[in-house]
Amino acid sequence: MVSKALVRLVSAVHRRRMKLLLGIALLAYAASVWGNFVNMRSIQENGELKIESKIEEIVEPLREKIRDLEKSFTQKYPPVKFLSEKDRKRILITGGAGFVGSHLTDKLMMDGHEVTVVDNFFTGRKRNVEHWIGHENFELINHDVVEPLYIEVDQIYHLASPASPPNYMYNPIKTIKTNTIGTLNMLGLAKRVGARLLLASTSEVYGDPEVHPQSEEYWGHVNPIGPRACYDEGKRVAETMCYAYMKQEGVEVRVARIFNTFGPRMHMNDGRVVSNFILQALQGEPLTVYGSGSQTRAFQYVSDLVNGLVALMNSNVSSPVNLGNPEEHTILEFAQFIKNLVGSGSEIQFLSEAQDDPQKRKPDIKKAKLMLGWEPVVPLEEGLNKAIHYFRKELEYQANNQYIPKPKPARIKKGRTRHN
Numbered sequence: 001m002v003s004k005a006l007v008r009l010v011s012a013v014h015r016r017r018m019k020l021l022l023g024i025a026l027l028a029y030a031a032s033v034w035g036n037f038v039n040m041r042s043i044q045e046n047g048e049l050k051i052e053s054k055i056e057e058i059v060e061p062l063r064e065k066i067r068d069l070e071k072s073f074t075q076k077y078p079p080v081k082f083l084s085e086k087d088r089k090r091i092l093i094t095g096g097a098g099f100v101g102s103h104l105t106d107k108l109m110m111d112g113h114e115v116t117v118v119d120n121f122f123t124g125r126k127r128n129v130e131h132w133i134g135h136e137n138f139e140l141i142n143h144d145v146v147e148p149l150y151i152e153v154d155q156i157y158h159l160a161s162p163a164s165p166p167n168y169m170y171n172p173i174k175t176i177k178t179n180t181i182g183t184l185n186m187l188g189l190a191k192r193v194g195a196r197l198l199l200a201s202t203s204e205v206y207g208d209p210e211v212h213p214q215s216e217e218y219w220g221h222v223n224p225i226g227p228r229a230c231y232d233e234g235k236r237v238a239e240t241m242c243y244a245y246m247k248q249e250g251v252e253v254r255v256a257r258i259f260n261t262f263g264p265r266m267h268m269n270d271g272r273v274v275s276n277f278i279l280q281a282l283q284g285e286p287l288t289v290y291g292s293g294s295q296t297r298a299f300q301y302v303s304d305l306v307n308g309l310v311a312l313m314n315s316n317v318s319s320p321v322n323l324g325n326p327e328e329h330t331i332l333e334f335a336q337f338i339k340n341l342v343g344s345g346s347e348i349q350f351l352s353e354a355q356d357d358p359q360k361r362k363p364d365i366k367k368a369k370l371m372l373g374w375e376p377v378v379p380l381e382e383g384l385n386k387a388i389h390y391f392r393k394e395l396e397y398q399a400n401n402q403y404i405p406k407p408k409p410a411r412i413k414k415g416r417t418r419h420n
């Protein structure tokens with residue numbers, strides 16, 4: 001796979017170089033023909049100096065064009081650091097074309113590592129990583145983690161899994177397969193090549209928690225047959241698999257229990273509360289609140305999460321670590337806040353409560369602070385403004401976009417729409 005990519009890269013570079021060389025050769029030829037032609041006539045008329053300056057007049061703009069072309073080849077990518085062979089890692093990110101995965105890709109690429117993104121594009125998009133396509137340190141593989149993968153890497157960030165309720169409930173069996181068979185495949189790969197694996201687990205392993213805030217010691221309160229079980233239990237067993245591989249096979253594992261995260265590149269239609277409220281406010285639609293709106297959530301900005309994931313991966317902490325922002329707000333407060341930031345005249349509309357919707361969610365991040373020296377630093381307002389800017393642009397790009405995250409009351413009873 002790597003050698004194929006190399007061949008592709010080399011041939012792409014060759015093709016570009018060939019085009020450039022051909023352009024230069026044609027130029028030189030045209031210049032010499034022109035030169036000869038003019039030479040013969042003008043030598044007698046105006047003298048050699050005049051001819052040369054005429055040629056120069058024609059050739060200079062063409063040289064300029066070649067310089068621009070060369071610049072466009074070299075300035076195409078965001079700047080990346082140079083890392084020596086010793087420090088540069090080969091890193092696999094499963095689910096790397098998704099929301100979190102693409103931001104993690106950006107960070108690791110800019111830090112100078114070699115990044116391979118594996119994604120089946122169920123909820124991810126090529127657009128999220130398109131700015132790296134063709135870069136010599138980057139590779140994008142269309143692959144489903146439910147199938148085995150053979151690749152040489154040093155670290156694996158295993159993020160592949162649908163993450164929002166409408167997405168993971170769309171095909172619960174596939175969600176279970178991705179989190180179980182997919183995780184087994186990645187752990188098998190980690191074992192074979194001696195790589196360290198970080199699992200993107202979730203605060204959903206705590207279910208509808210009876211303790212508040214939730215620390216890593218809490219075992220959770222999950223309904224094993226509820227509408228969310230495919231995801232919650234899928235992630236719980238994925239954690240179990242990590243520790244079985246660690247104990248039995250000596251695989252180095254890291255487990256991040258990620259709490260609600262938001263930012264640019266979230267899906268427009270994934271039903272998560274931040275994207276719903278922003279889109280509704282931007283489009284002048286009512287902001288839909290399920291239940292009384294007194295249920296609480298705590299949201300972290302995506303760059304904080306990415307820094308936490310990298311810190312955890314490179315730490316010695318093999319037990320689970322919560323990564324989230326402990327600043328807690330009610331859903332109603334979020335609705336008001338977003339409405340004000342957007343400057344929208346939208347109303348707030350109350351709908352019936354969603355099934356198994358956790359009433360409280362707030363991470364205890366003492367462990368991350370103590371053992372990773374990590375804590376969120378992006379203020380809520382700053383993060384929300386970035387997300388609002390992103391969604392505003394998305395709506396602008398889609399000139400005919402009429403998408404409004406409509407509440408579907410008929411499905412609420414079956415637990416298919418809820419706050420996450």
Ligand SMILES: NC(=O)c1ccc[n+]([C@@H]2O[C@H](COP(=O)([O-])OP(=O)(O)OC[C@H]3O[C@@H](n4cnc5c(N)ncnc54)[C@H](O)[C@@H]3O)[C@@H](O)[C@H]2O)c1
Pocket residue numbers: 094095096097098099100101118119120121122123124125143144145146158159160161162163164167178182200201202203257258259260261262
């Ligand atoms: N965003 C959050 O608030 C949050 C919270 C807790 C946990 N997480 C976890 O973080 C990870 C990333 O979440 P996200 O918000 O970026 O979601 P996302 O849906 O944007 O990204 C998930 C990615 O995984 C890919 N994927 C899904 N199934 C796959 C399969 N079988 N094979 C290969 N690729 C597959 C999707 O196409 C997508 O690109 C997930 O594992 C999720 O459970 C996210």
